[in-house]
Amino acid sequence: MTRAVVAFLAAFEAVITAAIGLGVALAPLTLVWAVQYHMATSWAVFWRAAADAWLLGLGVDAHVDLDRLTALGLGLPGAVPPFTVTIAGLGVALFTVVMGARIGRRAAETPFVLSGAISAIATFALAAWAVALTAQADVFGPVVSQAAPVAGATFAAGIVLGVGIDWAGNRDHVPAALAHAFGAEVRAVVGASLRAATGAVALLVAASALFVALLLFAHFGRAVSLYEALQTGYLGGATLTIAQLAFLPNAVFWAMSWLIGPGFALGGGAAVAPGSGLAARLPGVPLLAIVPSHSPSAAFVAVVIPVLCGAASGFLTHRLLKRSTPPFDTPLDLVLVAVGTAVFGGALLALLAWWSGGTLAPGVLAHLGPSAWQTGVFGALELGVGMAFGLAAGHLRGQAMDWTPLARDRSVVEKRPTPEPDFAATRD
Template sequence: MNRTTTALLAALEALITVAIGIGISLVPLTLLWAIEHGFSADWFSLWRAAVDIWLLGNGVAIQVELPSAVVAGTGLPAAADPFTVSLAPLALTLFSVVMGARAGVRAAATRYWQSAVAAGIGTVVVLATVTAVSAADRALSPSLAQAVIFPALVYGLGLAIGVVRGWHRMPAGHDGRIGRLAERIQDRLDEKFDRFDRAVVGAALRGGVAAVTGIVGVSAVLLGLLILGNFGLVTSLYQSAQLGVAGGAVTTLAQIAFVPNLVVWAASWLVGPGFALGTGSSISPVNTIVGPIPGLPILGAVPSGDLTFGFLGLLVPVAIGFLAATLVRPRLIAALRGRPLVGRLLLAAVGIGVVSGVMLGLLAWFAGGAVGPGRLVDVGPNPWLVAAFTAVEVSVAAAIGMASGSTSSGERHAPVSLRTADRSR
């Protein structure tokens, strides 16, 4: 394909991504409009709502100014003043990243991948700007500056992941320029760091990713068990809301969009700091302080009192950190054969903790935000506390894992091949 065709296809993929992202909300809202209102209400208000939801999922804050009649119905005096909603439904964020990654893989397979990336990001910028302008009104107004930047950043992150993944899959020599670029980067790293340093860094990265994956996986299971264990309360909240069939379906879809947020909240609970459902509230393994919360049915799964053995949840990140270290330890010892082990094993353990802390802290940052006025401006985990607790717990557990077992296990591994830069040392 030539440069123009490549750019046009990338722009089309970005257009489809934005269209599906908005359609995920627009289609069920339109069905609700048709069933409940018989096509009589203003459909364009549904378009604005769907665009606001999509922008919110891409990190754009929404300024809300409620009419006086609605404020009186909420019973919240703080709702009379404009407030910001910034809690992103991470399912929509993940969708944009995945679609961007798919486009990035295809772009990496062409000679004009730079044009594809630029066309994709540029298309998202234009579409996000146009839709944000069309969705703005007095009640709900997305931040135009954020709409220009944040959706493109989210999609661009996916593109970057896809391009790197596509390059990794390419056979040697598939594209001369890409191959030479990868070789220059690798040679530069070889000049600055020997293979022993790279082995420690690689072990820290692999172990940190494994630890975060394990913690998030256990958190997803825990969330499922909490929902099943509190299914009666969740059902009663559905019934008390009197949403009807269509309204219940739309509410369920909205809650599904926030399931990744709830998984990260559960991970924050396991790590220790927990999360908040409003200023002054705290839900953690050691105590639970909950004030008035939104009446979403899925929040019925939130623990409402102190758990007698809640502190046992803190053992999960410790156990996972230990297992992550034992997984990467044999390969690291094999790579360090003939070198002092204690210092490098300890450094790798600290690296595993730092990587996992940074990753889980970022997830906690993305999973929190504001959902309303007053005390509802503080919802979700504290990312700094989550990062610090995770780094300490996983580092200590990883150090124990690195110290366990025999240091002679590396002898059973095949010799590690040396690059040219290493042989010349």
């Protein structure tokens, strides 16, 4: 394929990504407009709502200016000054990153990876800017100046991830600048640290998702009661469910911070952490039914989960180091990999914690999410300790396997019967 074809295909896929993300929010709202409101109101209101939800999910802030009656109807203080909504529903962002990674991997398979990446990012940023222009309203509207750079940065993260995955899968492909700047041993240690940190964080996110699923199952009756109290109807309940699904990744990352130890904030002085209780009443959102009103001090035992995730990643990483050419299995190499994993893993955890938090409204919902630096520091320590144990276990296992053939050969020699002397041959 030529450079122009690669750029055109990447731009086309970027448009498809934007259309799907926007359509997921627009489809249920259009049904509400057609069935519940019988098309009596302007469809532009629902278009702006879908555009706002999509842009918020990508990380674009939104300005809110409510009058007194509207603020009281939403349960907010009467004279609310204009405020900014900064929290993002990460379901939209994660979908965008996954689609961007898919485009990045396809572009990396061609000689024109840079052209494809620039074309896709520019097209997606332009689409987000155009949508932001159509979503302006007096009460609620996205920040137009943030639409192109923030949405483009979210999509670019997926592009970079896809290119990195393709390069990591191709062991023979090493950029010339990287090969000249760093030696083979440095690249092996840094690469192993990045893989180990990514694997440990992925295991921790999976454990957090399982934890959230168990909480949803345990508090299912309470969530149903909140749905019934809201009286949203079938279409309104479906729309509310889709909106909560967009914030489900946020809940997973908050649960991850809870497992690490620092917990997360829910505004108004409410902090959710092992051994603490809520200091404020939460809004009647069904997803918040999983938040416990109090957790015992014994819940701090949950910090063993990040340690186990680091240990599992360290054990698997040691096998890769052992099989590399030449093998990197010295104590210094293992210490460097453990330290590098702690640094990279802590940085990734801090980024996820920062990404999942923000402000939704004044008052109770003013500060939502975990502390980025606390999650990063404590997570780095726990993952680093687990990684050290995993690497040490793999190293000791490798040494034991090296001695096993020698011990087996020695036992065979000792059990071999000694031949009896032939007296007849001696006599002759």
